[in-house]
Amino acid sequence: MSFTETGRPPKDGFERDLVEVAALNLPKATPTLLNSLNKAALSQKPEETLLDLDLDELTTLIKELGQPTFRAKQVWGWLYQNFADAYAEMNNLPNSLLEKLSAQVPLAPLEVVTEKVAYDGQTRKALFRLSGGAEIETVLMLYADRATVCVSTQAGCAMACSFCATGQLGLTRNLQPGEIVQQVLHFERFLSRTTDPRLTLGHKRITNLVFMGMGEPLANYLNLWKAIRRFHDPQSLNLGARKMTVSTVGLPQMIRRFAQEDLPINLAISLHAANDTLRGSMMPINHRFPIAMLLEACREYISRTNRRLSFEYTLVREVNDSPAAARELAMLLRGMLCHVNLIPMNPVPGSSQQGSDLSRVRAFQAELERFGIPNSVRSEKGRDIQAACGQLKVEYNLS
16 A cells, blocks of 8 residues: 555545655666765755745735735735845835745745857757756747747656656656746746847747656646646736646546646647557656556546647657558547647767658658648757757766
8 A cells, every 4th residue: 555755545546646656756866966966955855935835825924924915915926027036126025024034935046057048049948956956957949929938847857768868867856836937937037137139039928838848747746736827827927728738758647637627738648659569668657557548548638628639759760750650650549639749859968869850750740641640740949959859958067
């Protein structure tokens, strides 16, 4: 029998699911890497910060500090309309309150280690250092009609997909809600405070989020959803639910739970192969949750929500990109309310695998279209700064 952190048996199905998913999240960073960080800090839950709190929690704290509740909305406005990154900026609040808040829930932006800009100026990648020393990467992608942030939900990843640089790292830890939120606020500050439109393509606010950065989002389910609700909150960033997409390797129990949430967030499934032998060689999670189990959950999701699912398919040259593989995929998905997003594999340091060339991509796409499977080829950004799909991988200095 599995037990929760409190030592008691899980009390309901959702709690049991969380326990099962937590078992997949065992840290797998190498001993050398762990030695380079602060083991004690990584084994402990990070200190709670102001940005971990939702508005109700902040209001409760303000009341406990003996202040009127309207002060909570003032603080909230500084955080999510003015993008303040220090208490000192909140100049319409009493110093006594700010001092008490600072002592209980610190406010400090994520430490920016480096920030790189792609040659076309439309992609920016930030490397952030977290408390305890772990690091994550986050990407801003600018288009004519939108400004999208690719958000990380874990430091590293336990899923070990063969075509993904993050999977080579192993998992260090889950991100707290505030650490997820901070990534987006960093780029909100950049867009809102940059006066040269050539650097922002004229955007002043973030318009879209994709949870496709480092980590498996559904393995950090509660913190993910606390952050999502913050982004959606009209008093916060006020992002529409359909402007956010969560990508998962395919955890069936969490897909079912996702279908029960009240916000219609887009869901994308990393599939990448249409049979268990090939998918298992690319994605070890398939040994735990084979394709039949995954697709059963996907069909239940579609039936419950009446929303289209996206299936992501990374095309690896001479591995999963043949016309026969396309036909097998078409047979697997035929009749489902879905869309296939084809992604030629991006270069991953240390991997001998290569992305499919254009002719193989077109041939694969043609087979899907012949069977009536809606699809598109993803337009990648940021390859030259290792910011494209599957390329996020922090480099630790182990000296």
